[in-house]
Amino acid sequence: MRAARLLSLLLLLQNRGRLTAGELAEELGVSVRTVYRDIDSLSGAGIPVYGDAGHHGGYELLGGYRTRLTGLHAEEAESLFLAGLPGAADDLGLGEVLAAAQLKLTAALPAPLRDRSGRVRERFHLDALGWYREQDSPPALVALAHAVWNQRRIRVRYRRWAEPQEVERELDPYGLVLKAGVWYLVAATDDAVRTYRVSSILRLDVGEDGFERPDGFDLAAHWQDYLHAYDARRLRLQASVRIAPALLSALPDRLDAALVRAVEASAGPPEADGWVTATVPLESVESALPTLLSLGPDIEVLAPEELRRALAATAAAMLDRYRPADTSGRCGAGDLSSSPADSVASRESAASTAKP
Structure with missing residues (x-):
């Protein structure tokens, strides 16, 4: 050294x-x-x-x-x-x-x-990390990299979403992939080649036994196939939406690439007001709510009805949360239930009463 x-x-x-x-x-x-x-x-x-x-x-x-x-x-x-x-x-x-x-x-x-x-x-400088994210540096990464390079079979204890959440697996580690600052392991089990998030590995044991990589295995090509299959699995809810012109041009900064591609592929011709109708693939009603609410009033969900009802209920709950408290039982000046016309009429009445 x-x-x-x-x-x-x-x-x-x-x-x-x-x-x-x-x-x-x-x-x-x-x-x-x-x-x-x-x-x-x-x-x-x-x-x-x-x-x-x-x-x-x-x-x-x-x-x-x-x-x-x-x-x-x-x-x-x-x-x-x-x-x-x-x-x-x-x-x-x-x-x-x-x-x-x-x-x-x-x-x-x-x-x-x-x-x-x-x-x-x-x-020129390459920064592959996404905005608002820190570099993912899992403790097991260095030992895992050595196992990948030396073709050593590993045993891991892994935390996943499904029950039981903690499982043990014996794997043949084919390669490591860095995606937007997050490390993933591509490894073979008894029945398939699967992908594991390295930070979810709770314990790693590197064995002495080696393994043979399949002839012609292409890590980059496998990863691209995995990404396409992953999007197909997770984006199963098809939502019909209307999108305002201003939001349409800003979508690449507001949605992930798979959703933007779907909008571009399905968007119809602009209507008289410039809005367009398109189909957006989403994971589920529950996961779609924060995404769609973050887009504000420049998007309108037409279908499915279940998603419309969920958005309406969430918006009503938000309105109720931010409605000013009124201890007198009357609508306050800032009460969200009063219309702009009511507020103007109230101010004009007060002004005429105050004149000498």
């Missing part, structure tokens, strides 16, 4: 020029004191590292020194597929390995290409 860190330190100085001890410590994830010791070790090994004290000081390599020790180890080469997802690499325990691989690749590039790669990193 120390030898790898010394090489990383050397490559940092080679690729970036002068760096302070604090900057090197932050890059390497060690203390400043450790950096001092590593610099002494490099100097003792004949590496021309020069240190300049003061506010603008730091360490640099003298005389254009360049190391040719830039070959990738097996783990470093394997980690490169995560180059655009440093958070995912950290979750899988490959953060340091990936950083070392990137340093070696950069050092091996000719100067013009090295500069171009640096500009790409400075100008």
